[in-house]
Amino acid sequence: MPQAPCICLIDDDDDLRAALAQMLTIAGIAVRDFATADAALQILDPDFDGAVLTDVRMPGMDGLQLFQHLHDMDADLPVILLTGHGDVDMAVRALHAGAYDFLTKPVDTEVLTAALRRALAARRLVLENRRLRQSQSDIALAHPPLMGDSLAMRQLRDSLTRVAEAQSDALITGPGGAGKSLVAQAIHRHGPRRAKPFVVLDCAALSPDRIDAALLGSEPTPNARHARTPGLLEKAHRGVLCLDDVAALPQAAQTRLLKLVEAGEFWPAGAAAPRPLDLQIIATAESETQGDLHPGLYYRLSRAIVTVPPLSARAQDVPALFRHFLQSAADRLSRSVPPLTDLVLAHLATHRWPGNLRELQAFAEHHLLGLEGAPGHTPPARPALAQMVATYEAALIRDTLRDCQGHATQAMQMLGLPRKTFYDKLARHGIRPGSFRDPA
Structure with missing residues (x-):
């Protein structure tokens, strides 16, 4: 052409x-x-x-x-x-x-x-x-929680794109520290409501006696100098309301919120008439089961469930994420990026990261400052030579497959490996060439 x-x-x-x-x-x-x-x-x-x-x-x-x-x-x-x-x-x-x-x-x-x-x-x-x-989509999908070439992350990006375009209510699930709130923000940035407000309700911090004031707003006291305070529903109208840690929302608040959303209108504090309510609701939770959620609210949110994988399920993305966090911290603190030692690289490849992105970010910042390790976990132990060699070999194969877009024949030629040896190594390291191919 x-x-x-x-x-x-x-x-x-x-x-x-x-x-x-x-x-x-x-x-x-x-x-x-x-x-x-x-x-x-x-x-x-x-x-x-x-x-x-x-x-x-x-x-x-x-x-x-x-x-x-x-x-x-x-x-x-x-x-x-x-x-x-x-x-x-x-x-x-x-x-x-x-x-x-x-x-x-x-x-x-x-x-x-x-x-x-x-x-x-x-x-x-x-x-x-x-x-x-x-x-605009690339910008929306460029945030660290969404970086990476792993199959899990490509599936996540595809899911959130569909939710964003459909403006569907959604439940974002995943372990603590995996980036659920940031994925919710990406859905907002990627969807038709991107120009409208993104309002977050911290469900764990909402007490039962503050439900109406938080949702509908509050009137000023007689001696107050300021006008009334608008509620979260008024602020989020035509935009996105993010229910962070929705399972912690008191039952009374869940019932109240559900009634208002289903009615499609609300009465701001002091208003003479109801106002229309148009919201996309995105909630975050560690589990996709109903748990403590009101059945009606759960069924509304579970129309679309987006699962954010733990960092252990996207190990091949860890080095790029670590470098991003390291560079961001260096820029913020006006420091130069220190070299990555073999010990740090081996730790990135072998550690399971139970704290997910939060733990990885903390490790990056502590490495920048020259400290021993991230808060709450022990310094990385030096792995055995065989483990370090295996880690390097697996990383090299993954990098080659990524360059070849998952074409195994081309990768084995670049690595100079016989077919049987190449596939033996793939099986040993649990590497699937198909995960490096373009989903299209």
């Missing part, structure tokens, strides 16, 4: 196709021409940056079938149909189905080039908007 946007021209009439291609080239429009729809489909994909001009009546796959195929693949790809006078009614139906335009033969040069330039401009705008959304 050429670098510049072009018109993909399909017509089985060789003479007419050649004449149209010459006409477009003289008009300054790049063109690639094909005699059949099947041949054209070799260059047409959702990233195609041009437009399609196709005859309707062709042997094999005709123009309408081609349009339907392309519309199913990418509804925003402009398809212009070239029709005879007898095909106008059929072309109009295609226009209603999503075709960009139709032109009747013989087509006027100025009419054709004007239609094609409009189609190219429309396609350029669509692709620019997609790239902008993708850029």
